[in-house]
Every structure is written in C-alpha cells, then in structure tokens.
Amino acid sequence: MLSIKESAGETLSMRAPALETSDIQATVLRPRPKPYCGEYVVLRIGNAEQGREMLRRVLPHIAPADEWWAPSALGWLGIAFTFEGLKALGVPQASLDSFPIEFRQGMAARAAILHDFGANAPANWEYPFGTPDVHVALAIYAKGNQDLQEVLEIARKSHHDLPQIAVVYRMAFGELPEGRNPFGFKDGLHNPHVEGSGPAATTREEPSIKPGEFVMGYPDERGETANVPIPLELRRNGTFVAIRKFYMDVAAFRKYLRAQASSPEEEELLAAKMVGRWRSGAPLVLTPDHDDPSLGGDANRNNNFRYADDKKGLKCPFSAHIRRVNPRDALKDDVVATNLHHFLRRGTNYGSPLPDGVLEDDGAERGGVFLLIGAHLQRQFEFVQSQWVTDGNFISHGTEQDPLIGNNDGEGVFTIPKVPVRRRLQGLPSFVSVRGGEYCFMPGLRALRWIADLKPMMEADDVRSR
Amino acid sequence: MTTQTPTRPESDQAVEKKIARVRELYATGPEVGKTALETLIRELKSGSSRREPATRMSSAGRVGSRQGKVSELLFIVPFAPGGAERLRALLELRNGDFSDTDRVGTVHDMRFVFLDNDTKLLFATAYDGEWDPYIGDFAATIPDGLDVLFSACEGWPGIRNPEVKDWIAKYQIPAVGWYVAHPDLTVRDIQRLKRIGKAAEEFLDKIQ
Numbered sequence: 001m002l003s004i005k006e007s008a009g010e011t012l013s014m015r016a017p018a019l020e021t022s023d024i025q026a027t028v029l030r031p032r033p034k035p036y037c038g039e040y041v042v043l044r045i046g047n048a049e050q051g052r053e054m055l056r057r058v059l060p061h062i063a064p065a066d067e068w069w070a071p072s073a074l075g076w077l078g079i080a081f082t083f084e085g086l087k088a089l090g091v092p093q094a095s096l097d098s099f100p101i102e103f104r105q106g107m108a109a110r111a112a113i114l115h116d117f118g119a120n121a122p123a124n125w126e127y128p129f130g131t132p133d134v135h136v137a138l139a140i141y142a143k144g145n146q147d148l149q150e151v152l153e154i155a156r157k158s159h160h161d162l163p164q165i166a167v168v169y170r171m172a173f174g175e176l177p178e179g180r181n182p183f184g185f186k187d188g189l190h191n192p193h194v195e196g197s198g199p200a201a202t203t204r205e206e207p208s209i210k211p212g213e214f215v216m217g218y219p220d221e222r223g224e225t226a227n228v229p230i231p232l233e234l235r236r237n238g239t240f241v242a243i244r245k246f247y248m249d250v251a252a253f254r255k256y257l258r259a260q261a262s263s264p265e266e267e268e269l270l271a272a273k274m275v276g277r278w279r280s281g282a283p284l285v286l287t288p289d290h291d292d293p294s295l296g297g298d299a300n301r302n303n304n305f306r307y308a309d310d311k312k313g314l315k316c317p318f319s320a321h322i323r324r325v326n327p328r329d330a331l332k333d334d335v336v337a338t339n340l341h342h343f344l345r346r347g348t349n350y351g352s353p354l355p356d357g358v359l360e361d362d363g364a365e366r367g368g369v370f371l372l373i374g375a376h377l378q379r380q381f382e383f384v385q386s387q388w389v390t391d392g393n394f395i396s397h398g399t400e401q402d403p404l405i406g407n408n409d410g411e412g413v414f415t416i417p418k419v420p421v422r423r424r425l426q427g428l429p430s431f432v433s434v435r436g437g438e439y440c441f442m443p444g445l446r447a448l449r450w451i452a453d454l455k456p457m458m459e460a461d462d463v464r465s466r
Numbered sequence: 467m468t469t470q471t472p473t474r475p476e477s478d479q480a481v482e483k484k485i486a487r488v489r490e491l492y493a494t495g496p497e498v499g500k501t502a503l504e505t506l507i508r509e510l511k512s513g514s515s516r517r518e519p520a521t522r523m524s525s526a527g528r529v530g531s532r533q534g535k536v537s538e539l540l541f542i543v544p545f546a547p548g549g550a551e552r553l554r555a556l557l558e559l560r561n562g563d564f565s566d567t568d569r570v571g572t573v574h575d576m577r578f579v580f581l582d583n584d585t586k587l588l589f590a591t592a593y594d595g596e597w598d599p600y601i602g603d604f605a606a607t608i609p610d611g612l613d614v615l616f617s618a619c620e621g622w623p624g625i626r627n628p629e630v631k632d633w634i635a636k637y638q639i640p641a642v643g644w645y646v647a648h649p650d651l652t653v654r655d656i657q658r659l660k661r662i663g664k665a666a667e668e669f670l671d672k673i674q
Contacts, residue, residue, distance in 0.1 A: 222602065222626075335570050337606035383599050393535075393572075393594060396654040 019065075019196045019211050019218065023237040023444040026063035027078035027139055028215060028373055029197050031188070032346060036141050037148055037174040038075070040369060041155060042128060043136040047164035048090035048456065051135075054165050055079075055089070055452040058138075058158040061151070064445055065197075075142030075151040079448065080241050080440035082106065085135030090454050091234075098229040099441070102377045103240060106130070107437040113382055115390035115407050120434040128168045129245065129436025137243065137440050139371070171245075173348040173369060181349055182248045182366045183271075183404075183431075186281035186296060190303050190326055192342040202299045205306055206328060209342050215239050216375050217444075221339045226375055229441075234451070237444025242343075242372040242381040245435040246405070250354040251361035253431045258359065260425055270425070273416050274403040276322035277302075283322075288315035313417040318395040321404040324388045336394065341383050343374035367435070377439060405432045521649040526596065528631075529638040534649025536574065539597065540590040541637035542581065549618035550584035556614065566611060570604075572653055578615075587619055594652040601631060 021029065032038075045051035063076035081089070083104050086096060102110055108122035108130030116122060122130040138155055142148035159165035181187045193200040195208040196218070212220030217236040219225050229235050253271075261267040268291065272278045278287070280296025285305045287295060295301055307323065307330040310316055316323050323330060327338055351366025374380035390407055392400030401407060403414040403425075412428030443451065485507055492503045526537030545553070557578060567573050574592040581588050597604075604612060605626045612625040623629045651659070 222606070333569070335600070335603055335607045337603040340602050340606060379599065379602055387595075387599060391595075393652050393654055396658050398652075398655055398658075 019194070019215065020237055020444075021066040021197065022064045023446055024065045024215055025078050025442055025444070026065045026067075026076050027241075027346060027371065028239055028344065028442060029065040029194060031191070032141055032348065033076075033143055034179065035143065035175045036348070037143075037145060037172070038139065038141040038348065039148065039152060039173065040169070040171045041138040041140070041152075041167060042134050042169035043138070043159065044128070044133045044166045044168045045085065045088035045135045045164065046166065047162075048088060048454075050159075050162040050164040051089045052452050052454060054136075054159040054162055055448060058155065059445070059448050059452060061154050062445060062448060074147040075140060077151060077155065078139040078141075078442065080137045080139075080442040082134050082137070082438050082440055084132045086441065086451075088135050089451055090456065091451060092454075095229055095231065095234055100228070100240075100377065102382060103439050103441065107242065107439045110382065110439075114385050116434055116437075117407060118409060119430060120407050125434065125436040126245070129438060133168050134438050137241075137438065171350060171369070173350040176349050176353050180279070180353075181347075181368060182250050182351065182353060183253055183275075184250075185271075185275055185277065185279050188345070188347050189277070189281050189299075190322070191344050194344070202303060204304050207339075209339060212375060213340075213342060213380070214344055214374055220375065221337075234443065234447050236447060238447050239373055239375050239442050240377050241440045241442050242377060242437065243440060244370045244372065244437045246367045246370070247365060247433045247435050248367040249361065249429075249431050249433070250366065251359055252429055254354075255359050256429065256431075270416075273317050273320060274414060276316045276320035284316040284320070285310050314419065317414075317416050319392065319397055319400055319403060319415055321402055324395075324402050325384055327388070331394070334394070340376075340379050341388075343372045343380040343384070346371040346373065367432070373442070403428060403431075406430070521646075523641075523644060525640075528598070528635050529640050531641045531644055533644060533646040535594055535652050535655075536592055536646050536649055537595065537597075538590070538592050538641050538644055539634075540588070540639055540641065541634060542586055542588045542639060543637040544586050544620040545584065545618055546620045546622070549620070550580055550587070553578065553587065553615065553618035554580070554584075556618075566608075569608070572600075574653055589616075592646070594654070598631065601625075605630075 019029070043054070045054075058077070058079065061077050062079055063073065067073070083096070083099065083106060086099075096104070107114070108116075108125070111117070111122050128134050140148065140151050140155065142151055159167075176182065179186055179188075192206070192209045192213075193204065194211050194214050196211050200208070210221050211218040212225055216226040216238050217232075226235055257267040257270055261270055268278070272284055272291070277283050278291035278296060280291050280293040281302050282292040282296035283302060283305050285307060286292075286301070306328050307316065313319075313323075318324075318330070326342075331338055347368050347370045349366075349368050351364055354362060354364075354366065372381045387394055389402045389405060392398050397415055400413050400415060403412070406412060406428075408428040408430050410427060410429045412430075414425040414428055416423040416425070488503065489507075492500050521534035524532050526532035526539075530537050530539045532538070564576065567576065572594040574594070576589070576591045579588040579590070580586075609625045613622075616622045616625075621633065623633050648656075
C-alpha cells in the first residue's frame with residue numbers, strides 16, 4: 001500500500017539519510033503485531049558486571065526494525081533503561097551527566113509539569129514505578145502465548161543464574177476483542193510517518209516528519225542533529241520512551257454517558273465527541289452524525305483527514321481527545337509549531353474487558369500501557385501532556401482538560417460546539433488514572449553492545465574525547 | 467498553565483512576626499511612611515482586606531514571578547553598538563502597532579524602556595503560563611518578529627539558537643512585588659469573555 005503522495009513528495013523534498021533500520025530497535029519504528037500478546041518485565045540491577053552479562057546474553061534477541069517480524073522470529077523483544085539503570089550498568093559519569101535533565105530526573109520528579117496530581121500523583125503509583133528500583137524495562141511482543149513463553153524463557157535465562165539481577169515487576173498484556181481499547185474504541189490508528197523509515201503504510205495528508213524527531217543521529221524538524229548524550233556510540237540510533245500505565249474506569253465512563261444522554265444513540269454521540277472518533281475508529285470529521293464501520297476499518301481512509309473544514313469544531317470538538325493530542329492543521333494560525341510536538345505511540349491493553357452493558361465496576365484492573373517515543377521528551381511528551389492534555393488555554397477553553405485522559409476531578413467540563421448554543425458537559429470525573437510511569441532510554445543495537453562491553457572503571461576521558 | 471498556585475493562609479504568628487519586622491524597619495525611615503504603615507496594618511488586620519487573595523506570588527519558570535495564570539518577565543540588558551538607535555527607529559516605525567503579537571495569544575503587554583542614556587534596554591512583559599516550552603515554536607513560527615527587536619541587545623544569540631533560554635535567564639530580574647487584577651484570566655480567556663459579553667449585550671438589546 002504505497003501512497004502516491006508519499007512517493008511524489010520524496011522526489012521533491014531533500015532526501016533524508018536513510019535510517020539504519022538494522023541498528024534501531026523494532027519497537028521504535030514498527031507497529032505491534034496483530035493480533036498480539038506480550039509482557040512487560042522490569043529488572044533491577046544490583047551489580048554492574050552482572051547487569052552487563054545479562055545484556056550480553058539478551059542482546060542477540062533484541063529485534064531490529066528491519067527484521068522486526070521475520071517469519072522465523074518467535075516474537076520480539078525491546079529493551080530500555082532508566083537513568084538509574086544506566087548508572088547501575090556502570091555507564092561512565094560523563095555520559096550520565098550529558099543526558100537531558102528530564103531524563104536524569106525521571107518521570108515521577110516531573111509530576112508538577114505533567115499535572116500528575118491527586119490520584120495520579122507518583123505517591124499513588126504501583127510499585128516499582130517512580131522508585132529507584134526500575135532499571136531495565138523489557139517489552140516482549142508475540143503472536144501467541146506459546147511464542148511468548150519461549151521469548152520469556154530467553155529473557156529469564158539471561159539472568160536466572162545472576163543473583164544480583166532481580167525481576168521487580170511483570171505485567172502481561174494482550175489484545176481485546178476486535179482490537180478495541182477497554183472503553184470499546186478502536187485505537188492506535190495514528191502515528192506520524194517517519195521520513196526515511198520506508199513508505200507510509202497508509203494514505204495520509206499529513207507530511208512525513210524528520211527522523212531526528214524520533215531517532216538520534218539524524219536531522220530533526222529544527223534541522224538539528226542530537227549531540228547528547230555522549231559519546232556518539234551511545235546515542236546513535238537511540239531514543240527516549242515515556243512509559244505510562246493507565247487504569248481505565250470503564251464503568252465510570254459508561255455511567256457518565258448514561259447520565260448525560262437520553263438515548264443509546266446520544267450516548268454513542270457523546271462518547272465519540274469526547275474521543276474524536278466513533279467506536280469503529282471512523283473520525284468525526286469525516287462522519288459527524290453516525291458511526292461508519294467500513295470507514296473505521298479502512299486504513300487508507302480512517303486517518304486521512306484534517307480539521308480545515310471543521311474550524312468551528314462543530315464536527316469534532318476542539319477539546320476532543322484526538323484533536324488535542326494531534327491537532328494536525330487545527331492550530332496552523334497560532335504560533336505553535338505542531339511538527340515539534342509529535343511522538344510515536346505504541347499502545348497495549350491489559351485486563352479483561354468489562355462485559356457490554358455493565359455499568360457497575362467489577363473491581364478488575366484494566367487499561368493500557370503506552371510507550372510514547374521520541375528524541376525530545378521535553379518538547380514532545382511533556383509539552384503535549386502539559387499544554388494540550390491538562391490545559392485548555394491553547395483552544396481558548398480556560399482550564400478545561402482532555403475529557404478522556406485529563407486529570408479531571410469530578411469537576412471537569414467538556415465543551416461541545418453546536419449551533420445555535422454550545423453544549424457543555426459538567427462534573428467529569430477522571431476516566432483514566434496513572435498507575436505509573438518512567439522515562440527510559442532505548443538505545444540502538446550497537447549502543448547496547450557498547451554498554452554491554454563497558455569495562456569496570458572505564459576512564460571518563462575516553463568518553464569526553466568524542 | 468498547569469501549575470496552579472494554591473493559596474495557603476499564613477499563621478497569625480508568622481504575620482505578627484512580619485509586622486514587627488516591618489515596623490522596626492519603618493521606624494528608621496521618614497515619619498510619613500511610618501504613619502502610613504500603621505494605617506495599612508490596621509486595614510490588613512480588619513475588614514475586607516483580611517480575606518485570602520485568589521492567588522499569591524509563585525515562580526514562573528526559571529526566574530520570573532507568577533500570579534495565578536499570569537507570569538512576568540523583565541530583563542535589563544546592554545544595547546549592542548548602535549542597537550538603541552536601531553530599536554528606537556523600529557519602534558517609531560511601528561508607532562505603537564504590535565498587532566502581529568496578537569497571534570501569540572498569550573502576551574498581555576510588552577514595554578521597551580531605554581535606560582542610562584540609551585545604553586541599556588529594559589524589557590518587561592506579562593504573559594500567560596510559561597514561555598519556556600514554546601521557545602522552539604517561536605523560533606519556528608515568528609523568528610523574525612523576535613530577532614528584529616532583540617538583535618539590538620548585546621550578545622543576542624538569535625531566537626533559533628538553543629542558548630537563547632540561558633541568555634534570557636542571565637539578564638532576567640524577578641519582580642519582588644506584583645499586582646495582577648485578574649490572575650485567573652489569560653489573554654484567550656479575556657478574548658472569549660469579550661465575545662460572550664458582546665453576544666449577551668446584543669441579545670439583551672433585541673429582547674428589551
């Protein structure tokens with residue numbers, strides 16, 4: 001499905017250096033398999049040499065982006081490190097010091113910027129999130145449970161005889177029926193197209209984004225190439241990942257819709273207005289009055305739209321989730337440069353679905369874990385979270401937050417533009433709570449080797465010279 | 467925008483301590499100030515001014531101060547050679563017209579004051595939220611509007627230069643005291659309220 005627009009653009013624009021897909025981790029550039037299951041595993045490293053031994057063993061199994069779904073592969077393994085993890089592995093101080101401040105501080109320390117207050121405050125996160133015990137995050141994806149178990153076994157064998165490597169967290173995830181999220185929406189439909197990563201999989205009007213926004217070692221949208229962290233061997237083909245684990249209160253969502261609407265059709269409309277898409281994935285901008293499952297299921301059409309014809313938000317509210325986190329052309333008259341605020345979004349769901357029609361909470365944990373990937377945590381994830389998700393000023397909506405993932409406290413509002421009189425929903429609770437999160441560095445494959453081969457007491461001068 | 471400033475009532479004891487200190491300091495100053503202070507203390511301790519304000523001053527970004535949603539930024543910086551002359555001519559050309567700043571949508575005011583015989587520029591502005599997260603956006607969307615003004619200053623690195631944040635922080639002086647009539651209203655809030663007010667007046671005109 002090679003897009004005609006894409007190939008035309010390639011010949012006109014300056015050719016970007018081809019991405020070294022064999023050195024970039026698959027998780028960065030490639031969508032999760034369909035269907036999928038998997039597990040996140042968090043390790044704590046008590047001894048640097050044992051940590052590096054674990055890394056040497058697991059390294060041959062880390063999937064690169066070029067062979068991400070080779071028929072022979074059982075599943076695929078991604079690996080990333082927190083700042084504490086890099087320290088624990090013995091990465092030289094000069095390298096550690098060269099990382100951006102937000103990564104060195106970690107997500108929990110950035111709570112004020114991220115609006116992680118109240119129930120979302122790091123004090124309420126699940127262990128080990130937000131503690132110095134999170135060192136290594138492994139993401140394992142597979143097509144089925146048998147393959148998953150085999151990859152898990154590889155991961156286990158990488159450290160089973162290393163007493164200083166502890167498994168501090170394991171979390172299984174898997175696809176829900178019809179590829180929906182727990183709220184019942186098809187999601188994961190949008191990701192920016194990374195220039196040089198191969199042809200866009202689907203037709204889209206949005207321009208490709210320079211690879212340096214997502215992978216270090218290439219020019220970004222500002223024409224700059226990352227020069228930290230040092231040395232080049234460590235940063236080349238690496239990137240950063242903001243991990244967010246969300247609990248989704250499906251019963252609260254359904255109850256709220258029921259209370260606000262006078263018919264099932266109206267419930268569906270209100271839900272779609274909050275999301276910006278109908279349950280099938282069909283965007284409101286293209287079908288404002290009713291769902292269109294064939295549109296929702298058509299990858300060439302369900303993400304091929306802009307807001308130019310909806311400047312008043314009558315089809316898709318300004319405050320709708322997808323219009324906030326990815327405004328496309330909606331803010332083009334403002335000073336904001338939306339091309340500086342993209343990240344790649346890799347979402348997975350966990351927990352069982354709440355059966356259809358159930359309005360009472362069953363107490364089960366369910367939700368999503370999102371890997372938000374980009375080379376600039378501050379102007380990508382942190383900007384989107386602080387300016388677009390947890391505030392409304394950029395769309396002249398005062399302090400109104402994202403209706404779906406905002407940190408609403410029971411007094412949230414959601415504005416739906418309408419003629420002659422807008423509708424405003426009141427008393428929004430939080431439908432989503434943060435269960436935990438971390439900032440991680442996801443190195444390229446050669447960089448993983450560089451870390452694995454570090455010698456104890458490596459002189460910092462070796463690093464500074466490059 | 468996101469960091470609200472919760473107002474925390476000060477304990478009576480802490481207030482009394484501050485009063486004692488300010489009395490002591492004013493005692494060494496002119497008599498008019500001393501008398502005026504006693505009036506102010508009486509007012510602070512009684513009546514309407516006893517209630518808690520909506521916001522108290524907090525910090526905005528690395529250096530400035532903030533009241534609710536509004537932040538202040540002030541810097542004093544030497545002019546580059548010929549800079550004062552250039553900027554004066556530019557501001558005369560503009561003749562008070564800064565309508566292009568409307569596009570930013572978060573700037574309440576800006577002032578350019580020439581100090582010490584045109585050797586230094588004092589720039590002061592009140593704006594919404596934080597400028598820090600948007601500096602890259604400014605560089606991408608309105609670089610010339612900023613460079614044409616601040617290239618008059620010594621060492622201005624250019625808005626596209628990542629060091630511009632440090633340059634601003636270096637010359638920035640935070641306000642010790644600052645009054646904002648509506649700390650809960652951003653420029654965009656005000657624009658919205660003006661639209662609603664106008665529509666309400668038109669509606670009332672029609673039905674009277």
